[in-house]
Amino acid sequence: MSGTGVIAGGHGRVGSVLSGLAVIVGCVLFLGGFGWGAVAYQPYTVPSESMSPSILPGDRVLAERIDGSKVRRGDVVVFADKTWGEATMLKRVVAVGGDTVACCDAQGRLTVNGEPVEEPYLRNQDKASPTDFSAEIPEGKLFLLGDERMGSLDSREHLQEAGHGAVSRDDVSARVDAVVWPLPGGFVERPQGFVALPGGVSQPGPVKLIFAAIVSGALLILGGAAYGPLARRFGRRKASTARDRVTTHA
Incomplete structure (x- = not known):
């Protein structure tokens, strides 16, 4: 049980680092895309x-x-x-x-x-x-x-x-x-x-590149932000399943 906990904890830390990195990269792409667009383009009605x-x-x-x-x-x-x-x-x-x-x-x-x-x-x-x-x-x-x-x-x-x-x-x-x-x-x-x-x-x-940067950035931000709640929910479900198995075997 303790070995499993160490492995799960290690995976959780790696996932947290990767999700944080995804949010950072996403912010750079998202804000950079808007900044690039503001410099390169003018809106017109x-x-x-x-x-x-x-x-x-x-x-x-x-x-x-x-x-x-x-x-x-x-x-x-x-x-x-x-x-x-x-x-x-x-x-x-x-x-x-x-x-x-x-x-x-x-x-x-x-x-x-x-x-x-x-x-x-x-x-x-x-x-x-x-x-x-x-x-x-x-x-x-x-x-x-x-x-x-x-x-x-x-x-x-x-x-x-x-x-x-x-x-x-x-x-x-x-x-x-x-x-x-x-x-x-x-x-x-x-x-x-x-x-x-x-x-x-x-x-x-460069308008297509700008749109691609903004959309990619938004997806990375949403994906990175969603990782934490999903990982915790999955972790609780996995822990509950493990307890049920222990109780059954007991």
Whole structure:
């Protein structure tokens, strides 16, 4: 009996050490994930339907803080431009400096440098824009459209201005990576229609790693905290079973 008690006690001490270590590591991952997210991302609440159905009005998104030079075609960006009223807006980049963007070809698609672009995120698949347009984008500029092409106020509304409705890369403050509210949310994937164009598409930010760190940390904290009560309950049950066996044999 005494030997069994020593072994059980040894196992209990090891379990306690491991559970404490799990809680510590969990706290580091959990708090570190939130800290990393706060530094790398800015939250933004979408005010309008201009990005529907990809991102809906009232959605809470996480936008990675980036330099405008990192923006690629297909990115959904947060920006503010004085010629657009200086309000913070959210639109999709469909062309960059040096591109010629036009709509629409015989199949109703957007074209960039003469190449048709498939846009499966559009609600109306019949035509990429209800109005035809064409623009040459100056270097250092971005041509931006909302995914709700029927009602979005975007670069098409500013075609007669200098720069043909494009905004400066310097006006971009962030790139959207995820919708976090309402639940279950989801990640904003890079559209494949722009992959074949020069420069390709951008790589996602660290949002998936951040979510993984937070979730893993929470699970470790819960698991480590639950070990003590479960171990004590199991220990009491085991001790009770052992006493019953002794009494039976007696």
